Every structure is written in C-alpha cells, then in structure tokens.
Amino acid sequence: MKKPVRLSDVAAAAETSAKTASRVINGDPRVSAETRRRVEEAVDRLGYRVDLLARSLRRGVDDTIGVIVESIADPFFAAVISEIELAALRRGLNVIVTSNRRLPNREAAIVDSLQQRRVAGLIITPHTSDLSYLASTGTPVVFVDRHPGNFPADVVTFDDRGGARTAVRHLLRYGHQRVAFISDDLGVETSRNRHAGYVDALQESGLPVVGELVATDCSDAAMARARTCEFLDLDEPPTAIFSARSETSLGAVKVLHDRKRTDIAMVSFGDFALADVLSPAITVLEQSPELLGRLAAERLFARLDGDHSDPVNTVIPLRLVPRGSGEIVPSGGGAGA
Amino acid sequence: MKKPVRLSDVAAAAETSAKTASRVINGDPRVSAETRRRVEEAVDRLGYRVDLLARSLRRGVDDTIGVIVESIADPFFAAVISEIELAALRRGLNVIVTSNRRLPNREAAIVDSLQQRRVAGLIITPHTSDLSYLASTGTPVVFVDRHPGNFPADVVTFDDRGGARTAVRHLLRYGHQRVAFISDDLGVETSRNRHAGYVDALQESGLPVVGELVATDCSDAAMARARTCEFLDLDEPPTAIFSARSETSLGAVKVLHDRKRTDIAMVSFGDFALADVLSPAITVLEQSPELLGRLAAERLFARLDGDHSDPVNTVIPLRLVPRGSGEIVPSGGGAGA
DNA sequence: CCCAGGCGTAACAACGATTACCTCATTCCA
DNA sequence: TGGAATGAGGTAATCGTTGTTACGCCTGGG
Numbered sequence: 001m002k003k004p005v006r007l008s009d010v011a012a013a014a015e016t017s018a019k020t021a022s023r024v025i026n027g028d029p030r031v032s033a034e035t036r037r038r039v040e041e042a043v044d045r046l047g048y049r050v051d052l053l054a055r056s057l058r059r060g061v062d063d064t065i066g067v068i069v070e071s072i073a074d075p076f077f078a079a080v081i082s083e084i085e086l087a088a089l090r091r092g093l094n095v096i097v098t099s100n101r102r103l104p105n106r107e108a109a110i111v112d113s114l115q116q117r118r119v120a121g122l123i124i125t126p127h128t129s130d131l132s133y134l135a136s137t138g139t140p141v142v143f144v145d146r147h148p149g150n151f152p153a154d155v156v157t158f159d160d161r162g163g164a165r166t167a168v169r170h171l172l173r174y175g176h177q178r179v180a181f182i183s184d185d186l187g188v189e190t191s192r193n194r195h196a197g198y199v200d201a202l203q204e205s206g207l208p209v210v211g212e213l214v215a216t217d218c219s220d221a222a223m224a225r226a227r228t229c230e231f232l233d234l235d236e237p238p239t240a241i242f243s244a245r246s247e248t249s250l251g252a253v254k255v256l257h258d259r260k261r262t263d264i265a266m267v268s269f270g271d272f273a274l275a276d277v278l279s280p281a282i283t284v285l286e287q288s289p290e291l292l293g294r295l296a297a298e299r300l301f302a303r304l305d306g307d308h309s310d311p312v313n314t315v316i317p318l319r320l321v322p323r324g325s326g327e328i329v330p331s332g333g334g335a336g337a
Numbered sequence: 338m339k340k341p342v343r344l345s346d347v348a349a350a351a352e353t354s355a356k357t358a359s360r361v362i363n364g365d366p367r368v369s370a371e372t373r374r375r376v377e378e379a380v381d382r383l384g385y386r387v388d389l390l391a392r393s394l395r396r397g398v399d400d401t402i403g404v405i406v407e408s409i410a411d412p413f414f415a416a417v418i419s420e421i422e423l424a425a426l427r428r429g430l431n432v433i434v435t436s437n438r439r440l441p442n443r444e445a446a447i448v449d450s451l452q453q454r455r456v457a458g459l460i461i462t463p464h465t466s467d468l469s470y471l472a473s474t475g476t477p478v479v480f481v482d483r484h485p486g487n488f489p490a491d492v493v494t495f496d497d498r499g500g501a502r503t504a505v506r507h508l509l510r511y512g513h514q515r516v517a518f519i520s521d522d523l524g525v526e527t528s529r530n531r532h533a534g535y536v537d538a539l540q541e542s543g544l545p546v547v548g549e550l551v552a553t554d555c556s557d558a559a560m561a562r563a564r565t566c567e568f569l570d571l572d573e574p575p576t577a578i579f580s581a582r583s584e585t586s587l588g589a590v591k592v593l594h595d596r597k598r599t600d601i602a603m604v605s606f607g608d609f610a611l612a613d614v615l616s617p618a619i620t621v622l623e624q625s626p627e628l629l630g631r632l633a634a635e636r637l638f639a640r641l642d643g644d645h646s647d648p649v650n651t652v653i654p655l656r657l658v659p660r661g662s663g664e665i666v667p668s669g670g671g672a673g674a
Numbered sequence: 675c676c677c678a679g680g681c682g683t684a685a686c687a688a689c690g691a692t693t694a695c696c697t698c699a700t701t702c703c704a
Numbered sequence: 705t706g707g708a709a710t711g712a713g714g715t716a717a718t719c720g721t722t723g724t725t726a727c728g729c730c731t732g733g734g
Contacts (some may be wrong), residue, residue: 005718006719007720007721007722007723008720008721016683016684017683017685018684018720018721018722019683019684019685019686019721019722019723020682020683020684022722023682023683023719025721027720030681030682030683031682031683032366032681032682032683035682036685045722049449049452049453050453050720050721051394051453051455051719051720052450052453052454052455053390053393053394053399053455053719053720053721054394054689054719054720054721054722055720055722056390056721057388057390057391057394057689057691057719057720057721058688058689058721058722058723059689059692059721059722060689060718064433071416071419072418072419072422073412073415073416073418073420074415075410075415075610078409078410078411078412078415079410081409081410081434082409082410082436083410084407085409085436086438087432094433094450094454095421095433095434095435096401096431096432096433096434096436097418097432097433097434098422098426098431098432099419099422101423112386113389113431114390115386116386116387116389117389117431118388118389118390118392127573132532220426237705250610250611250614253611253614254611254613255616257616258616259667262373271459272610272611273412273587273610273611274587274590274591274609274611274615276591277590277591277594277595277615278611278614278615279616284725285675298349312729321608340698341690343689343690343691344690344691344692345690345691353713353714353716354713354715355690355692355714356691356692356693356713356715357712357713359691360712360713362691363692367710367711367712367713368711368712368713369711369713370718372713387690387691388689390689390690390691390718391689391690391692392688392690392691392692393691393719394690394691394692394719394720394721395690395691395692395693395718396691396692396693397718397719399691424701434712442678528728546711548685655699658715
C-alpha cells in the first residue's frame with residue numbers, strides 16, 4: 001500500500017550517489033552513459049517519481065502559476081482559465097485557480113497564500129485597485145481584463161471603450177436617438193470604460209446622456225431583467241439597448257423576448273451561446289476570452305524566462321458581428337404605457 | 338526587494354526557539370501568554386509568512402486538492418469546479434485544476450503529476466476506464482459524473498439512465514412515436530447510460546429502436562447540427578428529439594430554429610443559458626453541477642478527515658422542467674423531403 | 675616522465691518547517 | 705515529603721531534492 005521511493009533508494013539500487021541519480025533525472029550531461037543507464041533502469045524498476053514539493057523547496061519556486069478571476073463559473077472566465085491551463089500544460093506548469101467572488105479582502109488573502117506557495121507567477125483579474133499587497137515580492141504578475149491601480153506590470157485587456165463606442169455608433173447609425181445602457185457597477189473598470197465609450201458615441205452625435213436610460217447596477221442577469229423592465233415601462237422608452245456584458249445581455253434578452261418587443265434594437269458587449277439562434281439573433285461585440293488567456297500566458301512565460309523589459313500593455317481589438325438585433329430601426333412611436 | 342523571513346528569524350526576534358515560534362503559529366496551547374505575545378509581535382513586525390512548501394514537505398501532504406475534468410471551458414464543468422473551489426476555500430485548501438481534453442494518456446499523466454505534488458485528495462471525472470494508474474497510492478479520490486472502472490472509491494453521479502427514461506417517457510406521453518436520440522460517443526459512460534434510458538422508455542412502450550434516429554457521435558455542437566439536419570432530411574423524420582447533453586442541444590436547437598421547425602418536440606438533458614428564452618422554450622432535465630461539486634467536495638473532505646467506511650455511491654435525481662418544446666404534439670404528417 | 679585540466683562522482687550542506695524526544699521547574703496528591 | 709504529573713520550552717533529526725565543493729582518475733602536451 002505504501003512505499004515511498006526516494007531518490008536515495010534509486011541511487012542505492014543503481015549503486016551510485018543520490019546526486020548522480022539527480023543528475024540523470026534532470027538531464028545533466030555530465031554523467032557517463034553506463035551510470036545513466038543503471039540509474040534509469042533503477043528508476044523504472046522501483047517506480048520512482050520525483051517529489052515535486054521537495055524539488056520546489058530546494059529550488060525556491062514551485063512549477064505552478066496562480067490564476068485569480070472573479071468567478072470560475074462565468075463562461076468568460078472559464079474560457080480564459082481553460083486557455084491558460086492549456087498553455088501551462090505545454091510548459092509543464094500546474095495551475096491553481098481561485099476566484100475572488102468580489103469579496104473585498106479575498107484578493108489580497110489569495111495572493112498572499114499563493115505567494116506562500118512560491119508560485120512562479122500570477123495572472124490576475126484585479127478587483128480592488130489597491131495592489132499594495134503584492135508590492136514587495138518579485139513574483140511576475142500579468143493582469144488581465146482590467147488595469148491594476150498603477151502597479152507596473154503587464155496588462156492584457158480588450159478595447160473596452162473603443163468597442164463600446166463602435167457598438168453604440170452602430171445603433172445610432174440606424175437612427176436610434178434613445179439608446180439605453182445597461183451594465184455592471186461602474187466601480188468595475190471594464191464597466192466604466194464601456195460606459196465611457198457609450199457616452200463618447202452619444203456626444204459625437206450631439207445626443208444627451210439621459211439618466212433614466214442608464215442602469216449601472218446590474219451585477220447579474222436578474223438585476224438586468226429588472227432594469228430592462230423599467231426601461232420599457234418609461235413614458236418614453238428607449239428604442240435600443242446597449243448591454244455592456246454578456247451576463248446583462250441574458251437578462252435583457254429574456255425581457256425583450258417575454259414582452260415580444262422585437263422592435264427594440266440591441267447590441268451586446270460579448271458574445272454568448274445561442275445569441276445567433278434567438279429571434280432576432282443578437283448583434284454582438286465579439287471578444288475572445290481564449291485569446292485573452294493565451295496572450296496573458298505568453299506574457300507571463302516571457303517574464304518567467306527572464307524578460308525584464310518595461311511592462312507591456314496589450315489591447316485586444318473587438319469586432320462587431322451584426323446578426324439582426326443591432327440593425328433594427330426605431331419604430332415610429334414607441335410609447336410603452 | 339527581497340527579504341525572505343524564516344521562522345528562525347522570528348524566533349530570534351522573539352528571543353525564543355524556532356520550535357516555540359512554530360508552536361505559536363500552529364496554535365499549540367503549550368506556550369505561555371507572554372511568549373506567545375512576543376512571537377506574534379515579531380511575526381507581524383517582520384511580516385513573516387509560513388513557507389507552505391516547506392511545511393507540506395515536512396508534513397508529507399500538501400494542502401491542495403487536484404481536480405480533473407474533461408474541459409474547463411464547458412459551463413457544466415466550470416460550475417462544478419467553481420463549487421469545489423468554494424468548498425475548498427472554506428477549508429483552507431488550494432485547488433489545482435486540470436483538464437484531460439479527452440486525450441488518451443493525459444489522465445494518467447495528470448494524476449501522476451498531482452500525486453508527485455502530494456495533493457491531499459483528488460476529484461476526477463474519469464475519462465478512461467483503466468484506473469490502474471492510481472492503484473497503489475493511498476490518496477483519497479472521489480469520482481464525479483462517471484463511475485471508475487471497478488476502482489473502489491466514492492462516486493457522485495446523476496441518475497443518467499433514470500433521467501433519460503423520464504425525459505423520453507415525457508415525449509412519448511405526448512404521442513410521439515419517432516423520437517430521435519442525439520448524444521456524444523457511447524464510449525463516455527454518461528452517454529451510454531442516457532442512451533440506455535432512451536431505449537428503456539421506448540421498449541416500455543413497445544416501440545422499436547430505429548437506427549436512423551440514433552446519432553451517437555456528437556462530441557460538439559457542430560456535429561450535433563449536422564446530425565440534426567440529417568434527421569430532418571429523412572424520408573420519415575422524427576417528430577421529437579431527445580438530446581443527451583447541453584452541448585448537443587445547442588446544435589439541435591440551432592438547426593430547428595434555422596429551419597423554423599417549431600413543430601418538432603425536444604427535451605434536453607441538462608439545462609443551458611437562454612433555454613427558457615427560445616421559442617419555443619426548451620424543456621430540460623435539470624441537473625445541478627453546483628450540487629455535484631458540493632457533494633463531491635463533501636465526500637472528499639470526509640475522507641480527508643479519516644472516514645474509512647465503504648465507498649459511497651451518491652446518485653443525484655433529476656427534475657424535468659417543462660417549458661414548451663417538450664410538450665409539442667406530433668404533427669399530422671411530417672414528411673420532410 | 676610530470677603536471678595541468680577535464681570528467682565522473684561522492685560527501686555534505688542547505689531549502690524552511692515540523693516532529694520526536696528531552697530538560698527543567700513547578701504543582702498536586704498520597 | 706516523595707514522586708508523578710503537568711507545563712513551557714529547547715535540541716537535533718528529518719522531509720526529499722539539489723547546489724557546492726572536493727577528490728580521484730585519465731589523457732595529452734611539453
């Protein structure tokens with residue numbers, strides 16, 4: 001049942017020293033072919049496996065990277081993680097995933113605990129802007145999706161503001177004058193930037209930003225549903241909706257469908273499953289979480305390989321995918337009540 | 338920039354021995370209040386953090402559990418992982434996630450590498466049936482979603498066969514005689530069981546299992562689309578479809594929608610986003626990945642706590658949620674060509 | 675024929691914390 | 705009052721691997 005085979009056991013079986021056995025295992029060339037053969041034979045006869053904990057302790061770093069996202073269950077982050085895991089696998093690294101669940105102190109605690117494990121690097125979706133907690137250590141960090149306060153590190157984000165601007169311009173081009181905005185809390189950087197893009201587009205066209213058409217407290221689909229209902233019940237309801245996040249889009253879509261409001265245009269920031277199957281199909285701003293994950297992993301690996309150049313700021317452009325819902329023209333008079 | 342504080346540094350600062358400092362840190366009661374205070378003071382003055390690698394090496398196990406699923410990006414598994422992570426967090430454990438991506442040898446390699454890290458336990462969605470690779474070690478393992486070959490361990494699954502039977506019976510009750518079955522490869526246990534449930538239901542009603550109505554090679558939505566098209570193009574097409582997995586449902590739904598075949602009934606094994614927003618809304622067999630994850634974590638933790646009772650086989654029942662698509666009655670004559 | 679120098683190896687320490695075991699008082703009870 | 709029990713704390717060994725240093729052996733140039 002239990003038989004921990006140590007390196008010294010292998011060495012004994014191969015009639016050599018532990019250090020030499022270690023050399024063989026780590027591919028050190030300074031070992032004679034004969035000795036190498038004996039060690040290798042002993043290794044698989046005894047079924048020896050390196051103890052990675054001991055190895056990491058000795059080496060000072062663990063072959064592991066830590067990933068912190070907001071929610072693992074969110075399809076967006078799940079895709080990011082999946083891609084990071086793939087990249088890590090290719091490099092022989094393990095991935096420890098954690099989520100901050102938007103809890104205020106979790107992030108610092110997680111980083112702390114990961115550093116106690118001596119992770120080789122970190123990929124973080126920053127939630128708080130106070131990043132003092134990782135100030136002093138030298139662990140390479142790459143931030144994704146959002147910028148860290150003013151912590152000097154690589155960042156990979158989407159062109160949130162530009163994308164939002166594009167999306168709203170698209171709606172305006174079809175003649176909409178009253179475009180609602182629905183998003184998560186503006187405390188979250190992505191929401192803030194997308195909101196800024198929304199404002200940009202309206203102002204370009206000389207349109208006012210109407211308070212009753214802006215809902216920025218939708219942290220989940222349920223809230224998005226509630227707010228969308230309120231929009232539709234306004235005396236002068238919007239003729240188009242720009243949803244700043246897939247999650248909120250799910251809520252908005254649900255309401256539009258329930259009320260059979262196929263006359264209201266909509267664009268979603270972020271694609272989602274079945275967006276193309278709905279009637280009308282939903283026009284989206286396509287963002288690739290896979291690409292985000294891949295680029296982040298690449299940056300981190302470069303740092304692990306000793307790249308000490310200045311922090312790189314990678315911005316991923318977005319593409320608008322017209323599918324129907326974004327090309328609906330405003331109906332004559334959309335009085336709701 | 339770098340200042341590794343060791344336990345002995347703390348001890349020195351508190352004018353005591355490393356052992357006593359260790360006692361304080363691990364909450365050993367046999368330390369005087371005064372000494373304890375001095376040590377604690379030294380700890381936060383120096384900013385000491387335990388080196389978890391060193392601790393784990395000494396203790397023999399790491400405060401980490403390994404999770405192996407098929408795909409991290411799959412919303413189903415993402416939810417499972419998220420729930421496991423939450424449970425692990427509460428217990429102070431880290432979670433290393435990996436995916437086998439259905440590659441033949443990955444699973445064994447992953448388990449191997451996780452055991453080399455001395456993970457405290459494993460939660461696995463077995464892909465291969467040959468589990469010899471984890472035979473000899475004593476690491477607690479809990480299998481989820483599928484049964485391991487005949488490896489004695491806790492298993493948490495859904496009532497796949499019973500659920501499928503319920504779903505198909507539901508369709509038959511509405512008068513369908515030609516019910517198509519669409520699933521992943523039958524090499525995957527869940528698919529096999531759901532197929533068995535499908536057959537059960539047909540046989541109960543004295544209906545034949547028609548080969549041309551059974552597609553069991555849909556590993557992704559694209560394949561499901563293709564097969565659904567073939568179904569609809571049959572001389573005598575099905576009047577209802579039972580999709581054995583959310584992923585295949587996405588494909589089937591897409592085709593039905595594109596062809597505007599609102600006359601074809603459908604039930605999906607597994608809920609998915611927007612299933613209730615489609616027209617018609619999709620009747621599903623609701624399975625809770627969160628519950629699966631939670632129960633698996635609970636089982637594992639019980640084992641970690643020294644539970645040595647016989648392996649437990651937990652089966653989670655499923656609930657049919659009628660939403661419309663499953664209650665469509667067969668149309669008079671559904672000739673397609 | 676001698677010595678520098680490279681190669682293969684061995685012995686040992688170190689990584690940082692914990693555990694097993696031991697000491698020295700003090701206290702409590704027969 | 706003797707002696708066991710209890711409390712507080714220390715010393716050294718250990719976890720398994722790898723970096724360091726040193727040593728013996730063999731080869732080739734002078």
